[in-house]
Amino acid sequence: xxxxxxxxxxxxxxxxxxxxxxxxxxVLTGLGFTEVRTLLQSGNAVFAAAERPxxxxxxxxxxxxxxxxxxxxxxxxxxxxxxxxxxxxxxxEVRDPAKLAVxxxxxxxxxxVLAGVxxxxxxxxxxxxxxxxxxxxxxxGLGKARLTPILSRRLGDGATxxxxxxxxxxxxxxxxxx
Numbered sequence: 001x002x003x004x005x006x007x008x009x010x011x012x013x014x015x016x017x018x019x020x021x022x023x024x025x026x027v028l029t030g031l032g033f034t035e036v037r038t039l040l041q042s043g044n045a046v047f048a049a050a051e052r053p054x055x056x057x058x059x060x061x062x063x064x065x066x067x068x069x070x071x072x073x074x075x076x077x078x079x080x081x082x083x084x085x086x087x088x089x090x091x092x093e094v095r096d097p098a099k100l101a102v103x104x105x106x107x108x109x110x111x112x113v114l115a116g117v118x119x120x121x122x123x124x125x126x127x128x129x130x131x132x133x134x135x136x137x138x139x140x141g142l143g144k145a146r147l148t149p150i151l152s153r154r155l156g157d158g159a160t161x162x163x164x165x166x167x168x169x170x171x172x173x174x175x176x177x178x
């Protein structure tokens with residue numbers, strides 16, 4: 001069995017697109033996944049399943065969520081090794097884990113997405129791309145970041161963001177339950 005992290009995008013924001021975590025656990029268990037655990041109310045789940053491509057899992061989970069809740073939910077999935085690699089590859093200093101964030105992308109990062117964006121124009125905010133992730137540091141917080149609207153516009157629906165606290169808590173949940 002392989003352990004996976006699933007990140008749901010755009011749920012439970014302002015009372016819209018509600019997906020209670022107990023229901024998410026029930027849906028994932030109903031899809032045949034085991035050891036299902038969730039974190040926070042923003043759609044973070046860890047589960048075990050027979051090893052298979054993550055894009056297959058995305059399709060299965062998105063279909064299960066649409067059938068259960070009646071609306072589409074974008075899902076990003078990383079296996080245990082990929083999640084650990086995301087943590088290990090972080091190129092930014094972790095000064096405040098609440099202000100360091102990772103955008104998890106559906107597809108490998110395309111440098112053209114940030115073409116024309118000069119990091120110096122947004123200092124002291126920082127960003128660095130790698131693989132299917134974009135690492136970002138917002139010293140004044142995500143809500144006050146000047147870079148956030150540009151990244152949101154350019155990344156579109158193909159990304160979901162989690163702060164470093166959440167990333168590392170999910171890493172801890174990847175350890176088998178005892």
